[in-house]
Amino acid sequence: MLTTYRARLFFYTILLITFLVTTLAYTYTYSRDAILEQAKYNLSNTARLLAGNIEMEENGLLHHAEMIRDDPRIQEYMYMVTKIGAEEDALRRLFKRDFSWLPVARFVFLDLNGQPRLNTKNADLANTVQEHLRQSQNNIFYTQSSRGFELVAWASISWQGTPLGTIAITHLLDKHWLRQHQNYSSGHLFIEKHNVVQLSSLPESEGKTFLPRGDSIVINDTIYQVRAIPLAGENLSTPHLWHGISEQEVLKQLKRHGQIILALAIFGSFATLIMGLIIARDFNRPLNQLMEITRAVTRGALPMMGQAVETNEIDTLSNRFSEMLQSLREKQEEIDRAHRRLEESAITDSLTGLHNRRYLKQIFPQLFAQTQRETHCLSGLMLDLDYFKRINDQYGHLIGDQCLAHMGEVLKESCRASDYIFRMGGEEFLILSLNDTTQGGKILAEKIRDTLAKNPITYQQTLISMTTSIGIGLTDNQLDAEAALTTLLFHADKALYAAKNNGRNQVIIYNASLQNTSSA
Amino acid sequence: MNTGPRITGIYLCVFITFFPWPAFSTDTADHNATDHENDNALMGVGAHFAWILFDAIKADLETKVGRRVILFGENSMLGVGCNAGIKAARQATQSRETFGFICCSLSDEEIEKEQLIVYPLVKEPILILTHKDNPVDNLSSDQVRAIFRGDLTSWADVNETNKPIVVVTRLHCKKRPGHWKTILPDHKAFRQERLNVTSAAAMVQRVGDFRGAIGHTGATWIFDAKDPIKIIRVDGFKPTAENLRNGKYPFYRQLSAITNRRPSPDVVKLITEAQTGKAFRKVARQYELLPLNPMRRMSPANAAAATQ
Numbered sequence: 001m002l003t004t005y006r007a008r009l010f011f012y013t014i015l016l017i018t019f020l021v022t023t024l025a026y027t028y029t030y031s032r033d034a035i036l037e038q039a040k041y042n043l044s045n046t047a048r049l050l051a052g053n054i055e056m057e058e059n060g061l062l063h064h065a066e067m068i069r070d071d072p073r074i075q076e077y078m079y080m081v082t083k084i085g086a087e088e089d090a091l092r093r094l095f096k097r098d099f100s101w102l103p104v105a106r107f108v109f110l111d112l113n114g115q116p117r118l119n120t121k122n123a124d125l126a127n128t129v130q131e132h133l134r135q136s137q138n139n140i141f142y143t144q145s146s147r148g149f150e151l152v153a154w155a156s157i158s159w160q161g162t163p164l165g166t167i168a169i170t171h172l173l174d175k176h177w178l179r180q181h182q183n184y185s186s187g188h189l190f191i192e193k194h195n196v197v198q199l200s201s202l203p204e205s206e207g208k209t210f211l212p213r214g215d216s217i218v219i220n221d222t223i224y225q226v227r228a229i230p231l232a233g234e235n236l237s238t239p240h241l242w243h244g245i246s247e248q249e250v251l252k253q254l255k256r257h258g259q260i261i262l263a264l265a266i267f268g269s270f271a272t273l274i275m276g277l278i279i280a281r282d283f284n285r286p287l288n289q290l291m292e293i294t295r296a297v298t299r300g301a302l303p304m305m306g307q308a309v310e311t312n313e314i315d316t317l318s319n320r321f322s323e324m325l326q327s328l329r330e331k332q333e334e335i336d337r338a339h340r341r342l343e344e345s346a347i348t349d350s351l352t353g354l355h356n357r358r359y360l361k362q363i364f365p366q367l368f369a370q371t372q373r374e375t376h377c378l379s380g381l382m383l384d385l386d387y388f389k390r391i392n393d394q395y396g397h398l399i400g401d402q403c404l405a406h407m408g409e410v411l412k413e414s415c416r417a418s419d420y421i422f423r424m425g426g427e428e429f430l431i432l433s434l435n436d437t438t439q440g441g442k443i444l445a446e447k448i449r450d451t452l453a454k455n456p457i458t459y460q461q462t463l464i465s466m467t468t469s470i471g472i473g474l475t476d477n478q479l480d481a482e483a484a485l486t487t488l489l490f491h492a493d494k495a496l497y498a499a500k501n502n503g504r505n506q507v508i509i510y511n512a513s514l515q516n517t518s519s520a
Numbered sequence: 521m522n523t524g525p526r527i528t529g530i531y532l533c534v535f536i537t538f539f540p541w542p543a544f545s546t547d548t549a550d551h552n553a554t555d556h557e558n559d560n561a562l563m564g565v566g567a568h569f570a571w572i573l574f575d576a577i578k579a580d581l582e583t584k585v586g587r588r589v590i591l592f593g594e595n596s597m598l599g600v601g602c603n604a605g606i607k608a609a610r611q612a613t614q615s616r617e618t619f620g621f622i623c624c625s626l627s628d629e630e631i632e633k634e635q636l637i638v639y640p641l642v643k644e645p646i647l648i649l650t651h652k653d654n655p656v657d658n659l660s661s662d663q664v665r666a667i668f669r670g671d672l673t674s675w676a677d678v679n680e681t682n683k684p685i686v687v688v689t690r691l692h693c694k695k696r697p698g699h700w701k702t703i704l705p706d707h708k709a710f711r712q713e714r715l716n717v718t719s720a721a722a723m724v725q726r727v728g729d730f731r732g733a734i735g736h737t738g739a740t741w742i743f744d745a746k747d748p749i750k751i752i753r754v755d756g757f758k759p760t761a762e763n764l765r766n767g768k769y770p771f772y773r774q775l776s777a778i779t780n781r782r783p784s785p786d787v788v789k790l791i792t793e794a795q796t797g798k799a800f801r802k803v804a805r806q807y808e809l810l811p812l813n814p815m816r817r818m819s820p821a822n823a824a825a826a827t828q
Binding site for chain 2: 076077079080083084085086087089090093094
C-alpha cells in the first residue's frame with residue numbers, strides 16, 4: 001500500500017501527529033484524574049487538620065472554663081455572691097480584671113438553681129446550659145442562639161467542697177471564625193443543620209439544601225467534594241460542620257494548563273506537519289528532478305543539471321548524478337566529433353580537401369531545390385587537367401598528386417563561398433555555382449582557367465605549367481533532382497569534351513549542337 | 521552559586537561572636553564594681569516595711585555607718601516576709617554581714633531557738649479597711665471584733681446599709697504573737713466564711729471589690745489614690761502614732777530588726793542609728809508609726825547589751 005517513500009513519509013508524519021496529540025490528550029486526562037484524586041486526599045487531610053484544630057479549640061475553651069473554675073478568687077467571690085449575698089459586681093470586676101483576656105464571646109455564671117448570676121443579658125445561654133445539663137454531662141457542646149452558632153464550655157464551681165454553680169463560656173462560630181479556619185485550606189466551610197446550610201464561607205450556599213451523595217454535593221451547579229468535620233457532642237439536633245472544595249477550583253489550574261496543552265498539541269501538530277511537508281518537499285523535488293532527467297537520459301538526451309550545495313544525502317546524490325551526466329555529455333561530444341570527422345572524410349577528397357562525388361549526390365537536391373525556389377541558374381562546371389597523364393609520367397605520381405592539390409587550391413581561391421567544388425575522380429573536378437544568369441558560370445570558369453595557367457608549380461627548380469579544359473552545363477528546372485543532376489553532368493561532360501577536342505585550355509558552354517558528340 | 525562570600529561571612533560572625541574582646545563596656549565595668557561593692561555591703565532582708573522605712577533613710581545610714589547598705593524587699597521575691605528576715609539574720613557571718621526585719625513580735629521560744637537578737641523599731645497601727653462606698657466611718661473595737669468573728673454578718677447590724685459583710689483577712693505568722701492577733705487572738709476565732717488573702721495588695725483589692733467588705737493591713741502600705749477603699753476609725757480614733765502611744769487605738773503590730781547573736785559592729789551601729797536616729801523618726805511620723813526607742817538615749821553598744 002505504502003509503496004512510495006513519499007507516501008511513507010506522509011504516513012509517518014500523520015502517525016507522529018497522532019502520537020503527539022494522543023500523548024497530550026492522555027496526559028491531560030491522567031492529570032485531571034490525578035489532580036482530583038490528590039485534591040480528595042488533600043481534602044481529607046485538611047478535614048483532619050481542621051478537626052484537630054477544632055478539637056484543640058474545644059479543649060482550649062474547656063481549659064479556659066476549668067481555669068476559671070479552679071481560680072481560688074473566683075471560687076471565693078462566687079461563694080460570697082451566692083452564699084453570703086455579696087454584690088455580683090465584685091465577681092464581674094474580678095472577671096473583668098483577671099479574665100478579660102480570655103478569647104470568649106460571652107460568659108455567664110449560673111447558681112445552683114441555674115439562674116444567671118452575672119451577665120443576666122446572657123440568660124438564654126444560662127437556659128441553654130441548664131437544658132444541656134439535664135441531657136448530658138459533656139462539658140463541650142454546640143448550640144444555636146440568636147447570635148448564631150456557639151461553642152459552649154462549662155465547668156462546675158465549688159469552694160472548699162461546697163458546690164456554688166457553673167461557669168459557661170462560649171466561642172461564636174461566625175464568619176470571622178469560618179475565615180479563620182478557612183485559612184488552612186483553599187476550600188469552604190459549611191455549617192449545616194437539618195440538611196440546610198446555615199452559615200458558610202461561601203455566602204451563596206447559605207439556605208441551600210445540603211444532602212451530600214457520598215463525598216460530593218452539587219451547590220449552585222458546582223460540584224463540591226466534601227468531608228465532615230466531627231464536632232463535640234454532635235447529634236441530630238446540633239449543627240454539623242463540613243469542609244468542601246469545588247472541583248472547578250481544583251481543576252482551574254489544570255484548565256489553564258489544558259489550554260497550554262491544547263496550544264502545544266496544535267503547535268506541535270502544525271510544526272510536525274510543516275516539518276513533514278518540508279522534508280517531503282526537500283526529498284521530493286530532487287527526486288522528481290532525478291526521475292525526469294533519468295527519463296530524458298532514457299530517451300537519449302543528456303540535459304544540464306546544476307550543482308547544489310551539499311547539505312544532505314539527496315544533494316550529494318544529485319551532484320553525483322549531475323557529474324555523471326556531465327561525463328556522459330563529454331563522451332557524447334567526443335563521439336559526435338568522431339562521427340562528424342567520419343562523415344566529413346566520407347564526403348571529402350583526402351588529397352585536395354574538396355568534396356567528393358558522394359557529397360555531390362547528397363547536396364545536389366538541396367541546391368536544386370534552392371535553384372527552383374529562387375529561380376536562379378545552377379551551372380555545373382566540369383574541369384579536367386590538360387595533359388595530366390603526361391605530368392604523371394614525366395614527374396611521377398607524387399608530383400601528379402601535388403598538381404591535383406594545387407588545382408584544388410586554385411579552385412578554392414577562385415570560387416565564392418556559395419560555390420560547391422567536387423573532385424569527381426582522377427584529374428576531373430566539378431563546380432556547382434548558383435548564378436543569376438548563365439554567364440556567371442562562364443565568368444567563373446574563365447577566371448579558374450586563367451588563374452591556373454598563370455600559377456604553375458615548382459618542382460626541383462623547374463616550373464610545371466598546367467592548364468584546364470572546362471565544360472559548362474546548366475540544369476533543367478523542369479526535371480526532378482536526380483534527372484537534373486544526370487542531365488547536368490551529361491551536358492557538362494559534352495561541353496568538356498568539346499573543349500578538349502578544340503585544343504584544350506578553353507571553356508565551352510553546352511548547347512544542343514553538342515548533343516550527339518561522343519564524350520572523352 | 522558562589523558560596524565563598526557566604527562561608528567567609530559565617531566565619532566572620534563566629535569570630536566576632538566568640539573572640540575574647542576586652543570588657544570595654546561601661547555596663548560591664550559597673551557590674552563588676554557593683555559585685556565588688558556588694559561583697560563589702562551590709563544587707564538587710566525581711567518584711568516589706570523595711571524598704572519603705574529603710575529605703576528612705578538608706579543614704580543617711582550609709583553616711584553614718586560608712587558602709588554600703590543593700591536592702592532586699594522592694595521589687596524582690598527574696599525578702600518580703602518575716603521568715604526571710606529571720607533566715608538572713610541567722611546566716612550572717614563575718615564576711616557576709618546580714619540582718620533581718622520582722623513585722624511580728626517573736627515568742628521567746630523562737631528567739632532562743634533561732635539564736636536571735638531582736639531590735640524593736642516601731643509600733644505600726646493596723647488599719648481597718650472598708651469599701652469607700654460604705655457609709656460607715658467608725659466602728660467600735662467590739663464591733664470590729666464581732667464582724668471579724670462573724671457575729672455580725674450584715675452592715676444592717678451596724679448602720680442602715682443593708683449589705684452582707686464580706687470579711688477579708690490576712691492571717692499570716694499564725695504562731696507568732698502580735699499583728700492581727702490584736703483583733704482576735706486565734707485564727708480559728710475568725711469567721712469561716714471569709715476571703716483569706718496572702719498579701720497586702722490582695723487585701724486592698726478584695727476590699728475594693730466588695731462594697732460590703734472589711735479588711736485590715738499595716739499602716740506602711742502605700743495606697744493608690746484609685747483604690748476604692750477607706751480607713752475607718754476605731755472607737756472613734758484614727759490609727760495614728762499618738763493614739764497608739766496613749767492606747768486609744770487598739771490594733772497594732774511591732775516592727776523589729778533582728779540579728780544573730782554575733783552581729784558585726786557595723787550592723788549593730790546601723791540598727792541603732794535606725795532606732796535612735798533623726799531621719800528614721802521623720803519617716804515614722806510620715807506613716808504614723810510609734811518609735812519604740814528614745815532618740816539617742818544610749819550608745820549603740822549599750823543599746824545592744826540592753827536588748828540582750
